[in-house]
Structures are given as C-alpha cells and as structure tokens.
Amino acid sequence: MSKATLDHVAQRAGVSMKTVSRVVNREPNVRESTKTKVEAAIAELHYRPNPSARNLASRHAHIIGLIYDDPSAYEVPSAGYVVNMQQGALHACRKSHYELLIHPCDYRKGNIDGEIEEIIEYARPAGIVLAAPLSDMPRIVRAIEKTSTPMIRLSPGKPRANELCVVTNDREISAEMTRYLISLGHSKIAYITGHRSHKAVANRFEGYKDAMRQSGLKVSERLVVAGDNSFGSGEIAAEKLLSRKQRPTAIFAANDDMAAGVIRVANRFGIEVPTELSIAGFDDVALARLVFPNLTTIRQPLSAMAELAAAMLIEGRNGKKDKKTIQIVPSSLKIRESTGPAPD
Amino acid sequence: MSKATLDHVAQRAGVSMKTVSRVVNREPNVRESTKTKVEAAIAELHYRPNPSARNLASRHAHIIGLIYDDPSAYEVPSAGYVVNMQQGALHACRKSHYELLIHPCDYRKGNIDGEIEEIIEYARPAGIVLAAPLSDMPRIVRAIEKTSTPMIRLSPGKPRANELCVVTNDREISAEMTRYLISLGHSKIAYITGHRSHKAVANRFEGYKDAMRQSGLKVSERLVVAGDNSFGSGEIAAEKLLSRKQRPTAIFAANDDMAAGVIRVANRFGIEVPTELSIAGFDDVALARLVFPNLTTIRQPLSAMAELAAAMLIEGRNGKKDKKTIQIVPSSLKIRESTGPAPD
DNA sequence: GTGAAAGCGCTAACAC
DNA sequence: GTGTTAGCGCTTTCAC
Numbered sequence: 001m002s003k004a005t006l007d008h009v010a011q012r013a014g015v016s017m018k019t020v021s022r023v024v025n026r027e028p029n030v031r032e033s034t035k036t037k038v039e040a041a042i043a044e045l046h047y048r049p050n051p052s053a054r055n056l057a058s059r060h061a062h063i064i065g066l067i068y069d070d071p072s073a074y075e076v077p078s079a080g081y082v083v084n085m086q087q088g089a090l091h092a093c094r095k096s097h098y099e100l101l102i103h104p105c106d107y108r109k110g111n112i113d114g115e116i117e118e119i120i121e122y123a124r125p126a127g128i129v130l131a132a133p134l135s136d137m138p139r140i141v142r143a144i145e146k147t148s149t150p151m152i153r154l155s156p157g158k159p160r161a162n163e164l165c166v167v168t169n170d171r172e173i174s175a176e177m178t179r180y181l182i183s184l185g186h187s188k189i190a191y192i193t194g195h196r197s198h199k200a201v202a203n204r205f206e207g208y209k210d211a212m213r214q215s216g217l218k219v220s221e222r223l224v225v226a227g228d229n230s231f232g233s234g235e236i237a238a239e240k241l242l243s244r245k246q247r248p249t250a251i252f253a254a255n256d257d258m259a260a261g262v263i264r265v266a267n268r269f270g271i272e273v274p275t276e277l278s279i280a281g282f283d284d285v286a287l288a289r290l291v292f293p294n295l296t297t298i299r300q301p302l303s304a305m306a307e308l309a310a311a312m313l314i315e316g317r318n319g320k321k322d323k324k325t326i327q328i329v330p331s332s333l334k335i336r337e338s339t340g341p342a343p344d
Numbered sequence: 345m346s347k348a349t350l351d352h353v354a355q356r357a358g359v360s361m362k363t364v365s366r367v368v369n370r371e372p373n374v375r376e377s378t379k380t381k382v383e384a385a386i387a388e389l390h391y392r393p394n395p396s397a398r399n400l401a402s403r404h405a406h407i408i409g410l411i412y413d414d415p416s417a418y419e420v421p422s423a424g425y426v427v428n429m430q431q432g433a434l435h436a437c438r439k440s441h442y443e444l445l446i447h448p449c450d451y452r453k454g455n456i457d458g459e460i461e462e463i464i465e466y467a468r469p470a471g472i473v474l475a476a477p478l479s480d481m482p483r484i485v486r487a488i489e490k491t492s493t494p495m496i497r498l499s500p501g502k503p504r505a506n507e508l509c510v511v512t513n514d515r516e517i518s519a520e521m522t523r524y525l526i527s528l529g530h531s532k533i534a535y536i537t538g539h540r541s542h543k544a545v546a547n548r549f550e551g552y553k554d555a556m557r558q559s560g561l562k563v564s565e566r567l568v569v570a571g572d573n574s575f576g577s578g579e580i581a582a583e584k585l586l587s588r589k590q591r592p593t594a595i596f597a598a599n600d601d602m603a604a605g606v607i608r609v610a611n612r613f614g615i616e617v618p619t620e621l622s623i624a625g626f627d628d629v630a631l632a633r634l635v636f637p638n639l640t641t642i643r644q645p646l647s648a649m650a651e652l653a654a655a656m657l658i659e660g661r662n663g664k665k666d667k668k669t670i671q672i673v674p675s676s677l678k679i680r681e682s683t684g685p686a687p688d
Numbered sequence: 689g690t691g692a693a694a695g696c697g698c699t700a701a702c703a704c
Numbered sequence: 705g706t707g708t709t710a711g712c713g714c715t716t717t718c719a720c
Contacts, residue, residue, distance in 0.1 A: 005713055016691045021715070029689055048465045052399035053713035056696050061396060071424075072431045072647070078630065079423035080415075087416045087448065097466065102446060104431065121392045122441065231634055264636055286422065287634065290575055292608060303416070349697055360707045365699065373705055397697035400712045 004045035013041035024049055051097070060317070061124045062098045064089065064310050065149075067116065067140075068131035070104035078257070080285045081302060085131055085154075088306035096314045101125055107134060113143035120147045127313030129154060129306060133198040135165075150316055152309040157199020159326050164316075166309045166327045170200050173298050173331040174207025175214075177252060177280055180333065182215050185342035186250040186278060188223065192237045192262070194254035195229040201254050204282060208252060223248060227258045234261025242269055242277075249277060249342045256281035256288045256297055263291050263338065274340035284334050293337035301329045348389035357385035368393055395441070404661070405468045406442045408433060408654050411460065411488075412475035414448035422601070424629045425646060429475055429498075432650035440658045445469055451478060457487035464491045471657030473498060473650060477542040479509075494660055496653040501543020503670050508660075510653045510671045514544050517642050517675040518551025519558075521596060521624055524677065526559050529686035530594040530622060532567065536581045536606070538598035539573045548598050548626060567592060571602045578605025586613055586621075593621060593686045600625035604635045607682065618684035628678050637681035645673045 006024075010017045015034060022030045023038040030038075041047075055061045066089045071079045086102060093100045101123050105112055120128070127150040134140050135153035144151050153165045181189050191208045194201030205224075212219045225240055227233035234253055238261060241248055253259035259281030263273060271277050273293055281288060284299040308327055350368075354361045359378060366374050367382040374382075385391075399405045410433045415423045430446060437444045445467050449456055464472070471494040478484050479497035488495050497509045525533050535552045538545030549568075556563045569584055571577035578597055582605060585592055597603035603625030607617060615621050617637055625632060625641040632639040652671055 007713075017714080018691060018716095019689085022690090025715090031689065034689085048468075050400070050713055051467065052396045052405060053696090054715075055396035056394070056400050056698080057713075057715035059696065059715085070431070071427050079427040083415050083423040083426055083448075086446065087414070090446070090448070099443070099445065099467065101443065102430065102434070104427075104434070123395065123443065124392075260634065267636075287631070290604065290631065292611075350699095351697075361698080362700095362708080363706060366706085369699090375705065378705080394697050397712090398699075400714080401697075401699040403699090403712065 004047040005050070006047075008045055009038065009041045009047050012045060013038045051099075060126055062096075063101050063123055063125040064093055064098050064313055065101045065103060065120065065123065065125040065128040066131070066306065066310075067103045067105060067128060067134060067144075069134055070106045072104070078283075078285045078287070081283070082131075084302040085129075085306040088303035088308075089129055089310040091303075092307045092310035092314065095311075098126070098310075098314055100310075105134070107137060107140065113139050116140060116143045117147060120144065120149055125149060126317045127151065127310075129309045129313065131306075132156070132200050133195070136197065136199045150313055152313055154305055154309060155200035157202060162325060164312060164325050164327075166305045166312075166329060167200070168300055168305065168329055168331045170203040170331070171207040171210065173333070174204040174252075174282070175211040176207075177282075177298060177333060178208045178211035179215070180335070181250045181252065181278060181280065181339065182211065182217070184250075184278065184340065187217055187342070188246070188248040189217070189250045189252060190223045190225065190241050190248035192225050192227045192234060192251065192253040192258050194227060194258075198229065201229070204254050227254065229255050229257060231257045231261045234258030235265050236261075238262040238265035242266065242271060247277075250280070250339070251277065252280045254282055256283045256285045256295060259295055259297065259338075260287055260291045263293075263295070274338055276343055278339040278342070280339055288334075288336070291338075296336045296339040297334050298331050299334050300331050305329045348391040349394070350391075352389055353382065353385045353391050356389060357382045395443075404470055406440075407445050407467055407469040408437055408442050408657055409445045409447060409464065409467065409469035409472040409493075410475070410650065410654075411447045411449060411472060411478060411484075413478055414450045416448070422627075422629045422631070425627070426475075428646040429473075429650040432647035432652075433473055433654040435647075436651045436654035436658065439655075442470070442654075442658055444654075449478075451481060451484060457483050460484060460487045461491060464488065464493055469493060470661045471495065471654075473653045473657065475650075476500070476544050477539070480541065480543045494657055496657055498649055498653060499544040501546060506669060508656060508669050508671075510649045510656075510673060511544070512644055512649065512673055512675045514547040514675070515551035515554065517677070518548040518596075518626070519555040520551075521626075521642060521677060522552045522555035523559070524679070525594045525596065525622060525624065525683065526555065526561070528594075528622065528684065531561055531686070532590070532592040533561070533594040533596060534567045534569065534585050534592035536569050536571045536578060536595065536597040536602050538571060538602075542573065545573070545598050552596060571598065573599050573601060575601045575605045578602030579609050580605075582606040582609035586610065586615060591621075594624070594683070595621065596624045598626055600627045600629045600632045600639060600641055603639055603641065603682075604631055607635050607637075607639070618682055620687055622683040622686070624683055632678075632680070635682075640680045640683040641678050642675050643678050644675050649673045 006017045009020045132155040135156045159165045225237040281297040284297045288295040350361045353364045476499040479500045503509045569581040628641045628643040
C-alpha cells in the first residue's frame with residue numbers, strides 16, 4: 001500500500017518536488033549529495049511513482065502495444081510464437097517502466113481495422129509492435145497509421161523506405177539450411193512453401209532456391225509443393241512428394257508444423273527418418289522436440305526481435321533516433337535428429 | 345489523434361463536464377434528450393476518455409493483473425494454456441475498459457515474490473488473477489496478499505474459507521472419463537499422476553479412484569505410476585506399464601503431454617492404439633490433435649475461467665459482492681481416436 | 689543545481 | 705437532473 005507521493009518524499013528529504021522528480025527520472029543536474037538524500041527518503045517511505053499521474057502530466061501513456069494474430073482462434077501461428085514475442089516485449093517494457101498492451105486479433109474478422117483503431121485510440125500507446133503475418137496486411141497497417149502512432153513491423157515481407165522494422169535473415173538462413181542438406185549428399189531436395197499471405201515465409205523459399213542454384217542443382221517444379229503453414233497441408237504435400245517413384249531424399253518445409261506433418265506421413269509410409277528421408281523445418285516451436293525423431297529446424301529469435309522493437313519505440317519517444325531503419329536479428333540452425341546423410 | 349476533452353464535449357453539447365461524465369460512464373440521472381445531445385457531441389468531436397486522467401482522479405488504476413507460470417522458461421504449462429487464459433481475461437477487461445497486465449514468471453527463481461510485489465506496487469492493479477500452479481504456492485500467494493490487492497485464484501487445490509476463486513470440476517470429470525473407459529469394457533485402467541506441486545491435478549487422481557471404486561474395480565498400486573506433467577515422464581511411465589506381462593488395456597494420464605508420451609511408447613512397442621490400448625489425457629492442448637491417433641482428452645474451459653475471474657474482480661471494485669465464493673466452470677470430455685473398446 | 693506555480697483531464701462530493 | 709468546485713500526483717515551464 002504505497003501512499004507516499006512525490007510531495008511526501010520532497011518534505012522528508014527537505015527538497016522540492018521537482019528535485020525528487022529529477023532523481024526518480026534520472027535526469028541530470030542533481031548534486032550527488034542531494035540525490036543520496038532523496039533516495040534515502042524514497043526508500044524510507046517506500047515511495048512508488050503513480051503511473052497515471054505521470055502519464056497525465058506528461059501527456060503520453062507509457063504503454064507499448066503488441067498486436068498479433070490470435071492463436072486461440074486457429075492455432076496458427078502457434079501459441080509458442082506469441083508467448084515468445086510477449087516475453088521479449090515485456091522485458092523491454094519493464095526496463096523502462098512501460099506497460100505492455102497485448103492485442104491478439106483475428107484478421108479474418110470483418111471490422112478488424114476498426115477494432116484496432118478503437119483499442120489504440122482508447123489506450124493511446126506510445127508505440128505499436130506489429131507481428132507477422134499481420135505486418136504484411138495493408139488493411140491493418142493502414143488502420144494503425146491512421147492513428148499516427150509510431151509503429152515497428154516485425155518481419156515485413158518488404159520493408160519500406162525510411163521505415164523502422166525488425167527482421168530476421170529468413171532468406172540467408174534458409175539458404176544455409178539447404179546448403180547443409182546438400183553437404184549431407186542430398187540433391188533431390190524438395191521444398192514445401194508456406195501460406196501465400198505471409199511474405200517473410202516467401203523469403204525462405206528464395207533462400208532455398210539461392211542455395212540450390214549456387215550448388216548447381218536445378219529447382220525442378222516437381223520438387224516444390226505448396227502448403228499453407230498448417231500441419232494438415234504438410235501431410236498432403238508429403239503424400240504427393242513421397243508417393244512418386246522418384247521421391248526426394250530430403251524435404252525442407254517452410255515451417256515446423258508442416259515438417260511435423262511430413263514426419264507423420266513418412267511414418268505411415270514406412271519410410272525411415274533420417275536414413276531414408278531427411279526432414280527440416282523452420283521456427284523451432286515446442287512441437288519440434290516432441291515429434292520423433294526430433295526435428296532439425298531453424299530457431300527464430302522472436303523474443304529478441306520483439307524486445308528490440310519495443311526498445312526502439314521507447315527510445316524513439318525519448319528523442320533518440322537510429323539511423324539504421326532495418327534491424328536484423330539473425331536466426332540459427334538447430335540440427336537435431338530428422339536430418340542425416342543421403343541414402344546410397 | 346483524439347485531442348478532445350470532457351470540457352470540449354461539454355461546451356459543444358451545452359452542458360457541464362459532470363453531465364458528460366455521467367453519460368460516458370453510463371451513470372443514471374440523465375434525461376434521455378440530454379444524453380442524446382451529449383452522445384452527438386462525443387461522436388462529432390471523436391472524443392475518447394483519457395484513461396490516465398480517469399485513473400488519477402478516481403484513485404485507482406483500471407488494470408487487472410494476470411500472473412502465470414512462464415511458459416517460455418520450460419514450456420510447462422504449454423503456451424496454449426497461457427494464451428487461452430489471456431484471451432478470457434482480455435475479454436472481460438475490454439468490456440469494462442480495463443487494461444490487462446500480464447506477468448509470466450518463473451517460480452523457480454529466487455526472488456520471485458519480491459518481483460511480484462514490485463510489479464504490483466508499480467502498476468497498482470485493481471485485482472490479480474493468479475493461475476495454477478502458482479495459485480497453490482504459498483510464497484507467491486503471500487507476496488500478493490502483502491500488497492492487499494484483491495486476488496482470485498484459478499484452480500487452487502483447496503479453496504480457503506471466504507475466498508473468491510474459480511475452479512473446474514477436475515475430480516468429477518476425471519471420474520467421468522474413467523467411467524467412459526469402464527463402459528468400453530476396460531477394467532485394467534492404469535493412471536499416470538501429475539506433478540506433486542500442482543494440487544488441482546491431484547484432484548484428477550481422486551476422480552479416477554472414485555470411479556474405479558464405484559464400479560467395483562480395485563485401484564491396484566501396480567496400476568498407478570507417478571509422472572511430473574512432462575512428455576518425458578509420460579514415456580517413462582508408459583515403458584514401465586507396458587513392459588509388464590499383464591499390461592493395462594487403458595491408460596489415463598493426468599495431462600496431455602504425458603498421454604502423448606504414452607502414445608509414442610505404444611508406437612515404439614508396436615502396440616496398436618486404440619485396438620490394443622486406449623489412451624486418455626487431460627487439457628486438450630494443441631498437441632492432442634497433432635499426435636496420431638488424435639487424443640481423447642478433457643477440455644478445460646480456461647478462457648471462460650479467466651474471464652469469469654477478471655469479471656468478478658472488476659465487479660468487486662464496483663461494489664457488487666457475490667455470495668458464492670467458489671465459482672465452478674465445468675470441463676467436458678473430448679472423445680477422439682485414442683480410445684476404443686477393450687480387446688478380447 | 690534547485691524551486692514555485694500552473695495545469696494535464698478527469699472524478700468526488702456536494703450544492704442546487 | 706444538473707452544475708460547481710476542488711483536487712488526484714505528477715511534469716512542464718521558467719525563474720532564480
């Protein structure tokens with residue numbers, strides 16, 4: 001029950017409110033000795049600044065909004081994805097005594113843009129972190145822009161000029177995974193693409209093609225099958241690929257859910273993984289360590305990306321402006337048990 | 345950019361600030377005609393109340409805190425669990441223009457109680473929803489009580505007298521699942537218990553025993569194996585149960601992760617599910633529909649529970665006090681493919 | 689380096 | 705039914 005106010009602290013320390021305020025907010029121009037005195041008073045009175053008073057007086061809420069696709073609606077993206085982003089954003093917010101306003105939303109709903117505008121207008125966050133795949137949806141991006149709240153998009157397909165955004169190296173790391181498969185002796189490496197609307201996932205496909213070409217392997221149409229990021233679409237794609245006479249010796253899926261679907265089909269078909277077929281995914285969701293064999297995949301630094309985005313928004317408010325608009329946080333390969341040397 | 349204030353609206357509508365305030369807050373004692381006038385002015389000026397000003401003047405933050413075990417730390421509980429609770433709490437908060445403050449925390453950390461106190465003292469939420477299994481940890485419960493913030497515990501093992509809490513019918517629904525297995529002709533029904541510290545999970549075991557006894561089946565020690573809610577512990581328990589000559593024809597695990605572990609072991613042992621072995625879980629996490637065969641399980645109304653808890657806290661602030669202290673939101677059976685008639 | 693005064697936009701407590 | 709007044713606990717601005 002912290003009832004102490006700035007005023008109480010000021011009286012106790014024998015200084016003015018403004019001086020206490022300076023100490024609390026780490027502003028310069030306070031003599032070391034007064035600072036110590038004030039800090040002692042704060043501790044004695046167990047003073048805690050009142051965020052509402054602070055927000056009101058400073059004319060802006062210390063709030064960062066995090067907007068993402070609602071995982072409880074369709075379980076895509078997976079809940080783990082969301083929880084990781086929250087953790088990162090939360091971390092950045094706590095450091096600066098900001099609050100995190102989370103807003104899961106179902107983009108399939110009719111008036112989703114109106115809903116987002118409402119939320120922003122009511123809560124008045126200092127900035128918005130917009131997660132993929134929403135970060136590529138013009139309707140949603142426009143709704144946020146309409147409120148003229150600073151925004152940082154996570155993993156947009158194509159960053160725009162002068163826009164702050166945080167991305168990972170989807171393309172490069174996918175090329176690296178492909179090269180890893182090639183180094184194991186695979187040459188018939190199939191690829192299962194992700195959902196059309198998720199642009200960052202499309203970059204993964206580019207990386208696969210880069211590596212294939214660089215290694216002198218041709219990207220046959222027969223090696224590429226379309227999926228939609230769901231487990232089921234991974235199964236269907238796998239059935240198509242694995243029922244051919246000339247089947248691939250490795251399958252790289254644009255995300256883990258689809259890769260898990262491939263594993264299931266391989267089991268059903270009696271194809272041994274990884275001796276007869278190598279399988280790789282992307283995302284490193286919890287599922288990757290629950291399937292058998294454990295999935296080789298790519299770990300996205302979701303937490304770090306969200307933390308960086310939130311921190312940038314908070315610093316932006318404090319006047320610091322980065323030159324770099326596109327921040328890249330690299331993903332990394334997680335080699336597990338589902339990949340191995342090519343047969344023969 | 346909503347810059348309109350109560351004052352502007354009042355002038356525009358030709359009434360006093362207080363009257364506008366009444367309309368905004370749906371207070372009584374406003375003539376229908378003035379109300380219409382005020383609402384028109386609000387719409388014209390695109391007025392949005394400033395939450396900070398409101399919080400400051402009313403001397404309390406319109407914030408509900410949701411505290412839960414951090415899923416990104418150990419993936420237990422699963423992220424889906426957390427996301428569902430968030431959704432429910434968020435729903436209740438939005439309705440009343442409250443904010444939701446989420447606080448995932450790792451209870452294994454040393455000063456977790458201090459951390460929780462800090463967060464509460466800074467944010468000053470009007471109430472706290474404390475999720476299981478934290479709701480059974482005395483250190484955490486005490487830390488929250490120390491701040492004298494109203495709290496509602498979700499699924500506490502044993503509710504205390506006069507305490508508000510929200511629970512589900514763990515025991516009864518577990519008995520029902522057991523009866524369902526018995527009705528399929530099973531009599532050697534094994535049970536895998538959950539983590540010791542999670543009291544609500546212990547109630548599930550009681551339900552299993554209730555049903556066994558009621559049906560005249562004895563609860564042999566050989567049928568009960570201890571797990572710790574993890575996938576791995578389910579595997580170990582299954583190995584123990586299924587390597588016996590007289591093996592059970594059904595296994596009921598206290599949660600889905602362990603049940604999924606049982607399925608994996610059954611596959612490895614070449615035991616067909618559900619023809620040779622029926623398997624049931626509890627929770628209905630996403631995994632339940634990803635394993636093969638799909639898991640028969642019990643769906644907990646997590647979202648509804650969290651929503652109810654948040655709504656109770658908000659109403660509590662508004663003076664309404666429920667007589668009922670223990671609110672029960674029932675779980676339900678989800679019969680899928682992993683259970684079937686007993687062999688022979 | 690430090691302080692005094694004004695006011696952020698609302699609600700509470702009354703008066704009418 | 706409606707209006708008036710006095711703050712809530714801070715930051716801002718500017719004076720010293």
